[in-house]
Structure formats: C-alpha cells, structure tokens
Amino acid sequence: MEMPKPDQNVIARRVEIATALQEIVPGEGVIVDEDELRPYESDGLTAYRQLPLIVVLPETTEQVAEVLRYCHANGVKVVPRGAGTSLSGGALPLADGVILGLGKFKKIIEIDYDNRCAVVQPGVTNLGITDAVRDLGFYYAPDPSSQIACTIGGNIAENSGGIHSLKYGMTTNNVLGLELVMIDGEIIRIGGKHLDSDGYDLLGLLTGSEGLLGVVTEVTVRILRAPETARALLIGFPSNEAAGACVARVIGSGIIPGGMEMMDRPAIKAAEAFVQAGYPLDVEALLIIELDGPEIEVDYLIGEVERIAGENAAVSIRISESEDERVSFWAGRKAAFPAIGRLSPDYYCMDGTIPRGRLPEVLSRMAELSTQYGLRVANVFHAGDGNLHPLILYDANIPGELDSAEAFGSDILRLCVEVGGVLTGEHGVGVEKRDLMSAMFTEDDLKQQQRVKCAFDPSSLLNPGKVFPQLHRCAELGRVHIHKGKTRFPDLPRF
Amino acid sequence: MNTIIKPDNAAQVLDAVAWAVVAETPLEVVGGGSKRAIGRPVNAGHTLDLSALTGITLYEAEELVLSAGPGTPLANIHAALAEQRQELAFEPPDYGSLLNGEPGAGTIGGAVSANLAGPRRLKVGAARDHFLGFDAVSGRGEAFKSGGRVVKNVTGYDLSKVMAGSWGTLGALTSVTLKVLPMAEKVRTILVLGCDAATGVAAMTKALQMPYEVSGAAWLPDSLAKISNVSYVRGAGAAVAGIRVEGPGPSVEYRCAKLREQLATFGEIEELHGHNSGTFWREVRDVTPFAQPGDDRIVWKISVPPQNGATAAAALTEMLQSEAYLDWAGGLIWLAFPVENATDGAHEVVRDVIAACGGHATLIRANVALRAKVPVFQPQAAGVQALSRRLKESFDPLGVLNVGRMTVGM
Numbered sequence: 001m002e003m004p005k006p007d008q009n010v011i012a013r014r015v016e017i018a019t020a021l022q023e024i025v026p027g028e029g030v031i032v033d034e035d036e037l038r039p040y041e042s043d044g045l046t047a048y049r050q051l052p053l054i055v056v057l058p059e060t061t062e063q064v065a066e067v068l069r070y071c072h073a074n075g076v077k078v079v080p081r082g083a084g085t086s087l088s089g090g091a092l093p094l095a096d097g098v099i100l101g102l103g104k105f106k107k108i109i110e111i112d113y114d115n116r117c118a119v120v121q122p123g124v125t126n127l128g129i130t131d132a133v134r135d136l137g138f139y140y141a142p143d144p145s146s147q148i149a150c151t152i153g154g155n156i157a158e159n160s161g162g163i164h165s166l167k168y169g170m171t172t173n174n175v176l177g178l179e180l181v182m183i184d185g186e187i188i189r190i191g192g193k194h195l196d197s198d199g200y201d202l203l204g205l206l207t208g209s210e211g212l213l214g215v216v217t218e219v220t221v222r223i224l225r226a227p228e229t230a231r232a233l234l235i236g237f238p239s240n241e242a243a244g245a246c247v248a249r250v251i252g253s254g255i256i257p258g259g260m261e262m263m264d265r266p267a268i269k270a271a272e273a274f275v276q277a278g279y280p281l282d283v284e285a286l287l288i289i290e291l292d293g294p295e296i297e298v299d300y301l302i303g304e305v306e307r308i309a310g311e312n313a314a315v316s317i318r319i320s321e322s323e324d325e326r327v328s329f330w331a332g333r334k335a336a337f338p339a340i341g342r343l344s345p346d347y348y349c350m351d352g353t354i355p356r357g358r359l360p361e362v363l364s365r366m367a368e369l370s371t372q373y374g375l376r377v378a379n380v381f382h383a384g385d386g387n388l389h390p391l392i393l394y395d396a397n398i399p400g401e402l403d404s405a406e407a408f409g410s411d412i413l414r415l416c417v418e419v420g421g422v423l424t425g426e427h428g429v430g431v432e433k434r435d436l437m438s439a440m441f442t443e444d445d446l447k448q449q450q451r452v453k454c455a456f457d458p459s460s461l462l463n464p465g466k467v468f469p470q471l472h473r474c475a476e477l478g479r480v481h482i483h484k485g486k487t488r489f490p491d492l493p494r495f
Numbered sequence: 496m497n498t499i500i501k502p503d504n505a506a507q508v509l510d511a512v513a514w515a516v517v518a519e520t521p522l523e524v525v526g527g528g529s530k531r532a533i534g535r536p537v538n539a540g541h542t543l544d545l546s547a548l549t550g551i552t553l554y555e556a557e558e559l560v561l562s563a564g565p566g567t568p569l570a571n572i573h574a575a576l577a578e579q580r581q582e583l584a585f586e587p588p589d590y591g592s593l594l595n596g597e598p599g600a601g602t603i604g605g606a607v608s609a610n611l612a613g614p615r616r617l618k619v620g621a622a623r624d625h626f627l628g629f630d631a632v633s634g635r636g637e638a639f640k641s642g643g644r645v646v647k648n649v650t651g652y653d654l655s656k657v658m659a660g661s662w663g664t665l666g667a668l669t670s671v672t673l674k675v676l677p678m679a680e681k682v683r684t685i686l687v688l689g690c691d692a693a694t695g696v697a698a699m700t701k702a703l704q705m706p707y708e709v710s711g712a713a714w715l716p717d718s719l720a721k722i723s724n725v726s727y728v729r730g731a732g733a734a735v736a737g738i739r740v741e742g743p744g745p746s747v748e749y750r751c752a753k754l755r756e757q758l759a760t761f762g763e764i765e766e767l768h769g770h771n772s773g774t775f776w777r778e779v780r781d782v783t784p785f786a787q788p789g790d791d792r793i794v795w796k797i798s799v800p801p802q803n804g805a806t807a808a809a810a811l812t813e814m815l816q817s818e819a820y821l822d823w824a825g826g827l828i829w830l831a832f833p834v835e836n837a838t839d840g841a842h843e844v845v846r847d848v849i850a851a852c853g854g855h856a857t858l859i860r861a862n863v864a865l866r867a868k869v870p871v872f873q874p875q876a877a878g879v880q881a882l883s884r885r886l887k888e889s890f891d892p893l894g895v896l897n898v899g900r901m902t903v904g905m
C-alpha cells in the first residue's frame with residue numbers, strides 16, 4: 001500500500017508547527033514525544049502503522065477551526081480521528097500530517113425528548129448516547145459491534161451500521177444535523193432538529209465521507225423509544241443454501257426482523273468453543289433472528305418465523321423464553337471476532353455486501369479461494385441486508401502470509417462486486433480498499449467523486465491517500481472535456 | 496429554437512447533454528412534468544424530456560430492491576409492488592391536484608429528484624433514505640454512477656443523497672435503484688377530536704414517545720377537517736389529530752388500545768379502520784385540503800422542529816389570515832393564503848417566523864411570475880450557499896442542467 005510521498009519540507013518544520021499548534025491548544029493538547037505518539041500509529045486495521053508528525057487534541061470548535069486554518073495556510077495535512085477503531089485504515093496517520101483527535105469532545109449538549117433527538121459532541125461514544133437516554137426508555141438505533149468504544153464522529157465519517165440497521169437504518173438514516181469545520185477553518189451548520197435539507201443534501205453527503213470533507217464538531221441524532229420487548233430464534237440448517245432460502249422467505253413474507261445474523265460452520269465452531277453459547281455443532285449454518293416490538297407482535301412473528309424455518313429444512317430451532325436466554329443466543333455472535341482470533345495468531349476482517357440470493361454461490365467460491373490460498377476463512381454475515389464479514393485466518397510471522405491474506409481478501413471483494421454487490425457495507429474504503437475502487441467504478445465515476453472532494457478541500461489536505469486510488473489535481477479535474485463530434489445537434493427524437 | 500429533446504435510452508441522454516455542453520446551451524430537465532410548477536422557472540432554450548426512459552428493469556421482491564428508468568410512472572411502480580404486497584415506504588406524494596388539477600402524472604425520477612416523502616417520513620425517512628443508486632449524465636456530458644443495488648453500501652461518497660432533492664440540477668438520471676419494503680398487514684388511525692394545534696402536537700408527541708411505532712401523526716384544524724372525504728373526520732365538528740399505527744393485526748389492535756388509553760386526556764377518541772385510514776393519510780400526503788377545485792391560494796411547505804410546529808403555524812395563520820395543517824407530528828406545516836394577503840408570497844414573513852427555531856420553507860404553489868421573483872427554496876447561510884455552489888460546479892460547471900431551478904444561477 002503506497003501512501004502519498006511525505007513532504008520533507010513539512011517534516012523539517014515539525015518543531016515550528018508544534019509550537020504554532022501549542023499556541024492554539026495550550027496545556028496537554030499537543031503531543032510530540034514518540035512514546036506518546038505511538039498509540040496513534042494505527043487504527044483498527046493494525047496491519048498498517050505510521051507515526052504521525054504531531055497529534056493535536058483541541059477542546060473547542062474554535063480551536064479546531066484555528067488548527068485547520070493554520071494547517072491550511074501552511075500546507076500541512078490533517079487526519080481527523082475519533083476512537084481509532086476504523087477497520088479500513090481511515091484514521092491511519094501520515095508521516096507529514098497532523099492527527100486531529102476529537103477525543104476531548106465528550107459532552108452531551110442537549111437531550112430533547114419532545115423533538116426526539118440528542119445533540120452531542122463528536123467524541124461521545126455510540127453507546128454513550130444510548131446510555132444518556134436510557135432512563136426514559138429511549139435509545140440510539142445504529143449499533144456497531146464496536147459501540148462501547150467508537151465515537152459518533154467516527155460513525156458519521158464511516159456511516160456505520162450494526163445488527164439493528166436492517167430495521168432501523170444506518171447512521172445516515174438517523175442523523176439530523178451537524179456542525180462542520182471546513183479545511184480553511186470556516187464553521188458551518190447543516191440541518192438541525194427539523195427534517196429534510198433546505199438545499200443539496202450535504203448532511204447525506206458528509207455521512208460516510210471518511211473524514212475527507214470536513215471535521216465534524218457537533219452532531220444531532222434521532223433517538224427512538226425502545227421496543228417493549230425482544231425475543232430471538234436460534235435456527236440451525238444443514239446447508240448455507242437452506243439458511244439463505246429461509247432469510248429470503250422471512251423477508252418475502254413481509255417480516256423485517258430487528259436483526260437477522262448468519263454464521264457458517266467454522267464461525268459456529270469457533271464461537272461455541274469460546275463462549276459455550278449452546279450453539280448446535282452438527283449444522284452447516286446458523287441463523288439468529290430477533291424480533292422486537294410489543295409482546296403480542298413478537299410472539300406472533302416468532303410463530304411465523306418458526307413456521308418458515310420449518311418449511312426451509314431447519315434442523316434445530318430454539319426460541320428464547322427469557323431475556324437471559326435471548327442474550328445467550330447473541331453471546332456467540334457478539335464474540336465471533338475474538339473467538340476466531342483464538343484459532344489463529346492473526347485474522348483479517350472483510351466487509352463486502354452482496355445481493356442475498358447469491359450467498360450460496362459466493363460462499364462456495366470463497367471455499368475454493370480458501371483452498372487456493374491455503375488460508376482458512378470463517379463467515380459471519382448480516383444476513384438480512386447481505387453484508388458479509390469473512391474473517392481470513394493468517395499468521396503475520398510467516399513470511400508472505402499477510403500478503404496472501406490481503407490477496408485473498410481482495411479476491412473476495414472482487415467477487416462481491418462481480419455478483420452485483422459492493423466493496424464495503426459498513427467499514428469504509430479507507431486505505432484498505434482504496435486500490436480496489438476501480439473494480440466497482442469507472443474512471444469517470446471516480447473523477448466525479450473527486451470533484452466533490454475538490455468542492456470541500458481544493459488543496460487536498462484533509463485525510464489524503466484514503467478512498468481514492470489515484471490523486472488528481474483539482475484544477476485538472478475541473479476542466480471540461482469537449483467531446484469532438486458532438487457539435488452537431490444530436491440526432492434524437494425531438495418535438 | 497425551443498425544442499424538446501426526448502431520448503429513448505441512456506446513450507441518447509449522454510449525446511444530448513454532450514451536445515448541450517459543446518453548444519453551451521442550457522437544458523430544462525423534466526420527467527413527467529408533474530412538478531414543473533415547483534421551483535424557480537428555468538429559462539432554457541431546450542427541454543430534455545426523460546419521460547421515455549421508462550420501465551422496471553429489475554424487481555426482486557425478496558431482496559427488497561427495484562430499478563427503473565427515471566421516466567417510469569409512479570403508478571406503474573406502485574402496481575408492480577402491490578402485486579407482491581410491497582411499496583415505496585416513503586409514500587411519495589402526488590401533488591398533481593394541488594398544482595394543476597392533474598393527479599397521477601408523477602415519475603419515479605421526479606419523486607427522487609424532489610426528495611419527496613409522505614406522512615411516514617417521521618418513521619422511515621424520505622426518498623433519500625430509500626435511494627440506493629443511480630446512473631446519470633453530469634453537466635459535463637459524462638456518464639457516471641454511484642451506489643448500487645444493495646442497502647448496506649459505504650463504497651465512496653454517497654452521491655445518491657445529493658442527487659435526491661437536487662431537482663435535476665446536478666445530473667440527468669438515466670436509471671434509479673430503490674429499496675422497497677413490505678406493506679403492513681393492517682392499518683388503523685386513532686383520531687383525537689377537538690384539540691387545538693398545541694394540544695394536537697402534545698398528543699402526537701406523547702404518542703411518539705411511547706413504544707408503539709407510530710407511522711403517521713397529523714393535525715387538521717376544524718375548517719380543513721370539514722372538507723375531508725372521511726365521514727368521521729368531516730363530521731367531527733372540530734379539529735382532529737390523527738395517529739397512524741401499522742403492522743401485523745394483533746399488534747395493531749394492541750397498540751391502538753394502548754394509545755386510546757393514553758391519549759384520552761387530550762380529547763374524544765375515534766378510530767379509523769383500513770379504508771378510511773387510507774383516505775385520510777392520502778389527503779394529508781397529497782395536500783388535498785388545499786387542492787379543492789378553484790383553490791389557487793399561495794401554498795408553503797415548512798419544515799421545523801416538531802415542537803415549534805403549532806406556534807409557528809399559529810403565528811403565520813394570524814399574520815397572514817391563512818389556513819394551516821400539520822404533518823410529521825408538528826414538524827411539517829402546510830400553509831395556504833390568498834395571494835391578495837401578501838403579493839410577495841409573504842416569503843419574508845414566513846422565513847422570519849421560522850428563523851428563531853430553525854428549519855426551512857419552500858414555496859410550493861405560486862404563479863410563475865412570483866416564483867421568478869422571490870426565493871422559492873430557503874436562502875442559505877453564506878458558507879453553506881458557497882459550498883452548494885461549488886458542489887453544483889463540480890457536477891455542472893457550465894450551467895447546462897436546470898440552472899436557476901433552486902437558486903439564481905444554480
């Protein structure tokens with residue numbers, strides 16, 4: 001993975017830059033010592049590491065604006081950072097860039113139950129929002145597995161999702177407003193407590209923009225009243241095909257469960273060995289289907305799903321009879337990553353989405369690739385919306401295995417695109433999938449996206465080297481190419 | 496020469512726009528033309544009519560996905576989905592009767608481009624939340640795409656969001672892909688009778704704060720309840736708040752019972768069953784109260800924080816001798832007044848009233864002269880406006896597509 005060549009001039013000015021930043025953020029807010037920079041050298045994608053030039057931890061929006069204004073004026077690159085749990089290297093530092101950490105933006109500014117929203121700073125954790133509104137029975141719906149640690153600012157940047165996204169949407173469907181600092185230090189506000197945009201939907205564009213367009217300093221999210229109850233089914237199948245067919249039938253019959261997760265045989269075995277959740281070990285695929293709502297609805301839908309599962313060759317069905325039992329069904333799924341981590345010194349978590357109907361085919365081709373690369377793979381899967389998380393097992397200490405794991409991962413993602421899916425469902429492109437973008441997009445598609453980047457950050461100082469395989473200068477991208485031969489009035493039906 | 500260019504396929508759209516780029520000739524982009532009377536008039540020499548790009552090209556009910564040409568009539572899409580008991584959950588409104596007395600002319604491309612949404616907006620979002628991907632031709636005369644056919648997708652910027660609600664100013668769509676959802680098995684509506692706007696909003700707020708998955712919450716004053724086609728509403732002799740509950744049969748009955756119990760303090764309670772519920776929410780969605788024959792009043796659509804709906808509506812009703820009703824639990828104000836009451840459309844009055852609470856107002860019905868003269872869409876703060884202009888330029892640097900539809904020169 002090649003990052004943009006560090007600018008030696010900037011590196012040479014390190015002390016001067018640190019001094020200037022210390023003037024903006026006094027006290028402990030600027031980190032320069034190598035020991036203290038070390039924790040920032042990577043994010044959740046630990047295969048990539050790079051010490052940043054400097055880390056700055058501002059506490060106010062004005063300080064963020066000042067820092068950005070300074071960096072903009074002095075040609076210094078900036079990488080925004082929340083909790084650093086990105087799995088795509090979105091927060092990977094640059095040798096000639098400042099890490100702008102939002103870790104001190106931890107205030108819950110306002111909880112407005114009547115308008116059903118909360119205004120928070122970007123460093124508040126995803127779960128922190130739910131914790132703040134739980135008293136009155138509310139919650140914030142998108143629930144990435146990293147929710148204890150990841151920040152809402154990071155969630156905005158990655159448009160994160162979770163198990164509940166099937167029914168309640170991703171981050172983008174649950175955000176109402178933002179305060180944003182542009183690279184030149186200008187502070188703008190978008191949206192608020194009302195619905196819909198007053199012009200172009202900048203809120204929608206910024207959500208999922210991976211820290212490339214601006215720094216988020218305040219967020220307004222929707223909060224929902226939590227459902228009265230939830231129950232889950234744990235269903236074993238003799239084949240991935242049968243499990244896939246069951247998922248299709250549940251949705252086809254008009255049921256959108258609160259969560260619908262699938263695990264393949266290697267994932268089931270690993271999870272069971274790790275947490276003894278009581279998963280059946282004689283099945284090829286396991287579905288966990290959760291229904292939420294009023295008790296009467298949940299009971300009714302449990303019955304429906306049980307019937308559908310029976311008609312689709314389910315070999316074992318357990319239905320949770322208590323909250324403890326429901327939680328135990330999830331225990332294995334929630335521990336799937338560490339469970340698989342125990343089987344192997346290292347694992348690599350992928351994140352493609354496919355049209356659900358192609359699942360059996362994708363899994364069998366993945367098995368072939370596994371043989372070809374000589375690396376094991378286990379699958380956990382947001383089955384309801386086709387989001388696959390293949391976990392590739394490897395050992396970084398064996399020369400060449402990391403490269404093999406990455407090549408295997410790339411093949412899986414290309415396969416996802418080939419069957420009509422996409423490179424990433426929720427983890428983002430970052431540095432990890434950057435060079436695969438052309439598997440999904442044409443040159444013109446990517447250029448249009450980069451022109452959008454130019455509208456926000458013409459000198460490309462915000463998080464460069466992420467998302468786009470090739471950097472073009474904004475001036476070059478802005479040019480209109482006159483298509484020869486189009487000067488004639490087109491030969492088209494006209495009236 | 497003012498001509499209508501009507502391509503049959505995406506390649507011809509590309510040809511048409513590429514020609515316009517070379518000729519530096521602005522185009523007005525239209526689908527079915529059903530919302531042509533919304534927004535500022537576009538002064539273009541040529542019209543790019545996308546209504547021939549029709550047809551559902553992909554519909555997989557079990558995958559909850561549908562792709563179609565942008566010119567596909569919404570009616571065809573509704574019909575295809577209904578066969579599988581599915582729907583566009585964001586309930587695209589039909590403003591045909593409101594705007595020109597001709598309902599049923601909307602296309603899927605238009606619904607997306609205007610980012611429409613009906614009463615279910617408060618639960619499931621607007622067109623933007625269901626718009627998964629598209630193919631389009633930019634104002635540079637280049638074909639490009641974004642998104643895909645799967646719901647979970649964060650690959651690259653989410654350009655579907657900016658295309659939704661851009662009123663054809665960023666690109667000419669050649670194909671759109673949407674998420675579809677199952678229709679609810681059963682629908683009921685709780686009516687709270689005799690509450691004024693403030694009490695109505697309080698009742699709706701209470702309903703939304705309970706775990707009963709309310710999927711619509713609207714309030715009509717006495718004068719508008721009177722002209723409903725639903726006899727219970729028409730005969731109420733009072734203002735009416737409606738609260739919709741949808742889902743499996745037993746669940747709907749249970750939630751209705753709970754809501755009746757909890758809302759009894761706000762007024763007398765009635766309950767609408769399936770058919771009447773359908774009519775009531777269609778009226779709210781399509782602005783039927785202001786679409787009566789002969790009604791040519793100015794109409795504004797105003798989005799505010801829900802708790803400010805009643806006060807803002809009351810202030811405007813008094814200042815402009817207007818009528819107003821509320822949707823989205825107070826978050827959406829529909830306002831109508833005779834043009835004689837304010838020949839400038841009262842754009843400053845309307846925007847002053849909401850300035851304090853935040854939100855935005857769009858002039859939905861007004862004659863073309865007025866729409867050319869006053870800002871139809873909410874004027875934005877300078878920074879946001881400048882950013883939006885740069886965004887427009889990134890897609891359409893020469894100003895070929897629908898220039899001026901949303902803002903002067905954009």
Ligand SMILES: Cc1cc2nc3c(=O)[nH]c(=O)nc-3n(C[C@H](O)[C@H](O)[C@H](O)COP(=O)(O)OP(=O)(O)OC[C@H]3O[C@@H](n4cnc5c(N)ncnc54)[C@H](O)[C@@H]3O)c2cc1C
Nearest residue numbers: 082083084085086090144145151153154157160161211216
């Ligand atoms: C064990 C584990 C499980 C996970 N499970 C899920 C899951 O279920 N679903 C899912 O979607 N993701 C998951 N993730 C990925 C990750 O947690 C999310 O992407 C999360 O949103 C990142 O948040 P963060 O605060 O850690 O951001 P960081 O990793 O610090 O940054 C992520 C990106 O956001 C940008 N950024 C951060 N803050 C801001 C800001 N204020 N303004 C502008 N840009 C900013 C950064 O520049 C970077 O590009 C998981 C990660 C781990 C380690």
